[in-house]
Amino acid sequence: MNRRSSLIFLEVLIIFATIFFLYPIIIGFLNTFKPFRDIMADAISLPKGLYLTNYVTVWDQMQYFKKLLNSLVICLVSIVAIVVLSALCAYKLSRDEKRIPASRIIFIAFVSSMVIPFHAIMIPTIQEMKFLNLINTLEGVIIFDIGGCCPLAVFLYHGFIKTVPLELEECARIDGCNTLRVFVQIVFPLLSPITVMVIVLNTINIWNDFLFPYLVLSSKSKMTLPLALFQFVGRYMKEWDKMLAGSFLCMAPIVIFYFILQRYIIKGIVMGSIKG
Template sequence: MNSKGYSFRLLSLEVIGFVLAILFLFPFYFLVVNSVKSFRDIVANTANLPKEFIWSNYSQAWEIMQYPKAFTNSLLITVLSIIGIILFSSMAAYRMVRNPSKLNKVLFVLFVTAMVIPFQAVMIPLVKLGGMITIGGEAMIGTMWGLIICYFGFGVPLSIFLYHGFMKSVPLEIEEAAVVDGCSTYGVFWKIVFPLLKPMTVTIILLNSLWIWNDFLLPLLWINSPDLRTIPLSTYSFFGQYMKKWDLALPALIMGAAPIIIFFLALQKHIIEGITAGSVKG
């Protein structure tokens, strides 16, 4: 009876999961199918399969949005922002956990509090401040480095919060043994602690990469040069005030989402391995 009951429950869960998967994947069907249609066919028969596959939509979208340049800009901004977030957040969380002084506790509370402040509340002061601060005689606003610094600041609070909770599971005895063997403080962190943080590091990389790669509002406010446009900004060029070029915008959306989807699928394996293996291996 237990076996039959379990099998029926498992079958029910599988059916529910299958239905939910179909619901979530249904928008991708519209995206892929309509990306190879003409504009007239998209408007007339959105849900139907294309009468004629127009693959030239992809080549036209590639040229109009200047995909190689937009891809390079998005990649540089995402990678450099993630590197800064990981380095600062991991070291800051380690210091706060291993030295729980009053100052560190206050700093941790401030970082956590910053997570609840909506971006819309600070975007206007941020733009004004970016126009006032200069780097090498040039205002921060409108530069790639200024945008990276903004992502760095907005991404650090959540990363510190995640690292702070995960850091408590790292046994202190391992660090003490390394110190006895003559390892310095930085050596203990980079050689002992940081490798043990791999599951959380991969999770933070994934979360921040999805956010930074797909972000539209901050680059729209910050970037004013066509040469620095990211993929979301380049895709936005297909949507005018009176006309929306869906036949070109949909291929652009697919080309913009494909790299981050591949990246997610690649990291998903490491996340599962990290969770099952645990943070400490014997």
């Protein structure tokens, strides 16, 4: 009995702590439904009704749909490429470890590069992109996102491929499958736990990335959602009605994605950074 009542006490305590913890998000969300005058007069009062004008104004002014599309294109293209290229590369690096001595060296180079933070090489990276005419292009962001994320993905796949038994592949080979078919039809499906992890980890990181696209993309039509929001805030400083509604519009897609796949996402992010 004593133990049960203390559990109930803890449950109530943690619920209050969570509400307190989420207060900045709750208060921001409530204020998106208030006209500017009401926000400035009293930020902690509840909205008087379902006032949606802020969202409508922001949607138009930041050209939400265009920016959403930019973010989606960058995310989807990068992630498909990261998954395909890293899985192929990790497969050969792992299977040819004994046959081709270079594969160990390449793998070690990938792993060592994971200690280089983007911030430490951002200056020459931007110079290189200028030189390659990739500044202010979505392609540039995509190419460098792929390159930046591949070493970790290769590392994750590499560790897992070792656990996939060789016998399956040998059988398929006897039946006349070439290497690519063996990979596509037999190995890749077995790697799906890692694929899920690579997808969620990189979706969150690429979608939320700010500094890199901020340095690369300058024209409004090419901006991603976080950049558009930042731009927007610079122009309408202290116009909290638009800033807050804009913030919630920007985080809506990724937060929905998070609540649908939360278990995989929490695991993916944590595992990805522990191994990295």
